[in-house]
Amino acid sequence: MSPHPGLGSPAATEQSQSRLSRRRERRKSEIVNAAIALLATNGYQGMSLDDVAERADIAKPTLYHYFASKDELVSAALEALTTGVLTCLTSVLDATSTASHHERLRALMTEQLRLLTDQFPEVGTIFSWQTSWPAMHDEARKSMRRRHDAVFRDVVSAGVNAGELDCENIDAALQCLHGTINHASIWLSHMRDPHQAERSKTDLLNALMRVFTSSAA
Structure with missing residues (x-):
């Protein structure tokens, strides 16, 4: 034994x-x-x-x-937020791997709005274009924004190349997307009526999708 x-x-x-x-x-x-x-x-x-x-x-x-040190903690906080957001967005891409580029982009927008409204509301504030951060962290935030932007950019670029999306200037379109969702997350979070919030979210997503489905005249 x-x-x-x-x-x-x-x-x-x-x-x-x-x-x-x-x-x-x-x-x-x-x-x-x-x-x-x-x-x-x-x-x-x-x-x-x-x-x-x-x-x-x-x-x-x-x-x-x-x-x-404070800077070591701040670096860990920035990376934790970025990793959390990118993990959720990557999961959406995995779940929609066989869907159209149009559907995948809308799914990403929906998830991004959910993240900023519910799970990671701090992201919009911390990663906004503030100038009061030390250079080391400002460069890190820029790098993290690029990593986040790349998730959307890859889907949009693939959709444009496949003829499913119609977007003359991807940079401008993505600026519209991220800026709108950042502000809309605050707007939606203050709505007391959940039905109104859901309708407004749907209308917002429909409006954003039009940015990627029709060229400017």
């Missing part, structure tokens, strides 16, 4: 380390989420590690066990 795993056994040690690792990742996620919320409301200059620690309900020295 094999010995029962004791507290000092390799199995018990591995299990304990696994729990510690999960606990550490949860705490790290809580800190990043606190930073995201503060960046959205206060901006880079207005976010302090004291405020992050208070919002995450931890002591400031504990915070330094996870992030050595």
Whole structure:
């Protein structure tokens, strides 16, 4: 008969380390989420590690066990938001892999509107064209915006090449798309009547699709 795993056994040690690792990742996620919320409301200059620690309900020295500096935490927050959004958009593309380019673009628009309204409302604020961010983070935000833009651009370009979409200037059309959805997410989030919000969302998506389906005269 094999010995029962004791507290000092390799199995018990591995299990304990696994729990510690999960606990550490949860705490790290809580800190990043606190930073995201503060960046959205206060901006880079207005976010302090004291405020992050208070919002995450931890002591400031504990915070330094996870992030050595404010800039390290901000970098993690920006990457977490970008990864979250891109993961959702990629899932939409995977789910619509056999659909038309027209349908895939509308599905992306719908998901982007949902993300900004419900799941990641901070994105519109944090990734807007503000000038008060340090150069290192401003360059990172530009890179992340390009990664996000590429998801839509690839679908639009493929649709234009296939003759399914009609768009004379993809850059201008995408600016219209992102700018409209960013502002519309705020507009829709303040609607108290869910039926009105749903009708308005449908009308908005129909209007945006027309940007990609007819050339200017």
